[in-house]
Amino acid sequence: MIFEPELEAMPLEQLAALQLERVRSLVARVKERVPLYRERLEGVEPGDLGSLDDLARLPFTRKDDLRDTYPLGMLAVPREQLARIHASSGTTGKPTIVAYTAGDLDLFARVNARALAMGGAEPGMTLHNAYGYGLFTGGLGIHDGGERLGLNVVPVSGGMTERQLTLIQDLRPDVITCTPSYALTLAHALTERGTEPGEISLRYAVLGAEPWTERMREEIDASLGVTCTNIFGLSEVIGPGVSCECVEERDGSHVNEDHFLPEIVDRETGEPVAEGDEGVLVFTTLTKEALPLVRYWTGDICSLSREPCSCGRTLARMGPIVGRSDDMLIVRGVNVYPSQVGGVLGRVPELSPHFGLVVRRLGTLDEVEVLVEPKADVLAALTDERVEEIAVRAASLLRDTIGCTMAVTLVGPGEAPRSDGGKIQRVRDLR
Numbered sequence: 001m002i003f004e005p006e007l008e009a010m011p012l013e014q015l016a017a018l019q020l021e022r023v024r025s026l027v028a029r030v031k032e033r034v035p036l037y038r039e040r041l042e043g044v045e046p047g048d049l050g051s052l053d054d055l056a057r058l059p060f061t062r063k064d065d066l067r068d069t070y071p072l073g074m075l076a077v078p079r080e081q082l083a084r085i086h087a088s089s090g091t092t093g094k095p096t097i098v099a100y101t102a103g104d105l106d107l108f109a110r111v112n113a114r115a116l117a118m119g120g121a122e123p124g125m126t127l128h129n130a131y132g133y134g135l136f137t138g139g140l141g142i143h144d145g146g147e148r149l150g151l152n153v154v155p156v157s158g159g160m161t162e163r164q165l166t167l168i169q170d171l172r173p174d175v176i177t178c179t180p181s182y183a184l185t186l187a188h189a190l191t192e193r194g195t196e197p198g199e200i201s202l203r204y205a206v207l208g209a210e211p212w213t214e215r216m217r218e219e220i221d222a223s224l225g226v227t228c229t230n231i232f233g234l235s236e237v238i239g240p241g242v243s244c245e246c247v248e249e250r251d252g253s254h255v256n257e258d259h260f261l262p263e264i265v266d267r268e269t270g271e272p273v274a275e276g277d278e279g280v281l282v283f284t285t286l287t288k289e290a291l292p293l294v295r296y297w298t299g300d301i302c303s304l305s306r307e308p309c310s311c312g313r314t315l316a317r318m319g320p321i322v323g324r325s326d327d328m329l330i331v332r333g334v335n336v337y338p339s340q341v342g343g344v345l346g347r348v349p350e351l352s353p354h355f356g357l358v359v360r361r362l363g364t365l366d367e368v369e370v371l372v373e374p375k376a377d378v379l380a381a382l383t384d385e386r387v388e389e390i391a392v393r394a395a396s397l398l399r400d401t402i403g404c405t406m407a408v409t410l411v412g413p414g415e416a417p418r419s420d421g422g423k424i425q426r427v428r429d430l431r
């Protein structure tokens, strides 16, 4: 079913006109209210934007802009009008804070109601929501969307797999939402219990927050007995519900582009790419009140298609995220930048600046091993106990600062990656 058919299946000319009108009022609004934009958009008048193509003349907004104005320097409303705060799962010590007015929360609920309906959910169904509740946008975002659609939402949150299975068996939900890697964990645990996919009630799974593959999709479909769809989003734009696949095609995620205007640009030049080509995904938030963003550089790489879809929606479809323009990794739902890892290791006096990361998939979960060389003068006097002590201290510092558990291994001179003249390859991703 289509939750908001008059908007999701709007004729394309009408959609473009709506977007242009919204872009113009956005530019006026941010110039008036956000110091960063007042400066950056100097000389740009809303009336100068004759068509959506003119958007490409405006500068990008980047994650660093949010970091530089931490925590709430890019707000476009007075603080008293905020109704909620969330944060991006990646941290550099300080998370990226995002804020919502009551109007933004209404929008957040609506786009997630759309996404759940795209994934097969219908009013009256029960939703087992295993996205984490808290600062992360996934739990509460999907929760509100489920309620808005008319689902009975079970706010399970992440973790405690045995309890999840019991709730799935006893409450007989129709739909599950979580990360794809956690869906696989649940599926394996079910198999261990000796439960057949046909014995559980689940029919649909709406999965996202991290990259996944068609192979994982097949495995989840078969092992949970569901039809699973991909949901995409990022905190800076709103959280989950920026786009979602329709259950009819499961071939690209319909972007809720009456609210989030997508562009694909070349990762080096920032120029728009030809339709269908891959590049960096950029979003302009058309209706968000508290934290409106003009041309936000997501760093995610994908393509965009305007091929008509059999579900009837006219919303453009984005392909799967095939990479990042930066070196961000997503490990068990946490965004990890190698540079952050380097920063934390730098606080351990015995360690040299030479380090690398190895990412593996053990079973269904991602594991990160940090390889780091001790300083040369420390090396001479290292005993086994001392090696162990340094590694444990570094690992706990990483966990406390970045929020992701990683194993630390001390390696010999020259064993951590070095630059061969070009960009250093710090990450070996074996997933």
Ligand code: AMP
Binding pocket: 087, 088, 089, 090, 137, 207, 208, 209, 210, 211, 212, 230, 231, 232, 233, 234, 235, 236, 239, 298, 300, 321, 330, 335
């Ligand atoms: P956060 O703001 O912490 O929720 O992280 C947002 C990032 O998670 C995005 O920029 C993507 O890199 C990633 N992400 C979210 N959903 C998906 C998805 N369905 N497929 C691939 N990557 C995703």
Ligand code: ZN
Binding pocket: 246, 248, 249, 254, 309, 310, 311, 312, 313
């Ligand atoms: Zn569709």
